[in-house]
Amino acid sequence: MKKALLFLAICSLSLAACKNSKKAKSDSTAAVSTEAAEVTKNQVPATPETPEQPRTEDISKYEPKIADSLYFMMQRTPCFGQCPVYTIRIYQSGNAYLEGKRFFDYEGWFKTKFSESEMIQIKTWAKEAGYWKMDHVYDAPVTDLPSTTTALKTDEQYHWVYNRMNSPDELRTFERNIETLIKDQDWVLYKAPVTEE
Numbered sequence: 001m002k003k004a005l006l007f008l009a010i011c012s013l014s015l016a017a018c019k020n021s022k023k024a025k026s027d028s029t030a031a032v033s034t035e036a037a038e039v040t041k042n043q044v045p046a047t048p049e050t051p052e053q054p055r056t057e058d059i060s061k062y063e064p065k066i067a068d069s070l071y072f073m074m075q076r077t078p079c080f081g082q083c084p085v086y087t088i089r090i091y092q093s094g095n096a097y098l099e100g101k102r103f104f105d106y107e108g109w110f111k112t113k114f115s116e117s118e119m120i121q122i123k124t125w126a127k128e129a130g131y132w133k134m135d136h137v138y139d140a141p142v143t144d145l146p147s148t149t150t151a152l153k154t155d156e157q158y159h160w161v162y163n164r165m166n167s168p169d170e171l172r173t174f175e176r177n178i179e180t181l182i183k184d185q186d187w188v189l190y191k192a193p194v195t196e197e
Contacts (some may be wrong), residue, residue: 054156059137062162079146129170138167
């Protein structure tokens with residue numbers, strides 16, 4: 001009988017120890033889980049998510065390369081039709097050089113001299129058109145259209161505009177005025193390409 005009671009006591013103690021062990025494990029697992037949840041809840045993400053910024057187009061490919069002494073330039077490129085193709089450069093001295101390529105009143109290399117009043121007129125038209133505040137690029141993914149690049153450099157400021165499509169009416173008016181002024185000049189044939197002295 002004593003042996004049976006002793007056996008029951010040992011079993012009870014073992015069972016109690018086993019339950020306590022399982023409870024301790026369960027408590028420690030719960031504590032670890034709670035701790036992990038707290039850490040996760042309080043953690044700040046290493047890189048906060050931000051909305052994707054719109055891509056800005058690289059407009060440097062449109063910018064004309066100009067000499068320091070340049071006052072004004074205009075370049076028209078070809079289309080699939082009979083669009084005038086030429087480049088004119090007017091320098092601070094008033095000396096102007098025209099390279100007419102196709103479908104323009106002048107084809108070849110020409111030179112002339114713009115008067116001071118004509119150069120002031122270009123600046124006036126630019127101001128009236130709001131040229132100084134225009135975007136640098138007006139374009140669209142259409143290949144059949146010609147482009148016109150203008151650049152004006154005065155003592156006070158410098159600005160250039162590439163225009164192929166979606167430009168303001170004022171810019172197109174400015175370009176037409178310049179083209180009329182160009183055609184009204186007395187151009188002299190000049191066979192070799194030139195650069196300003």
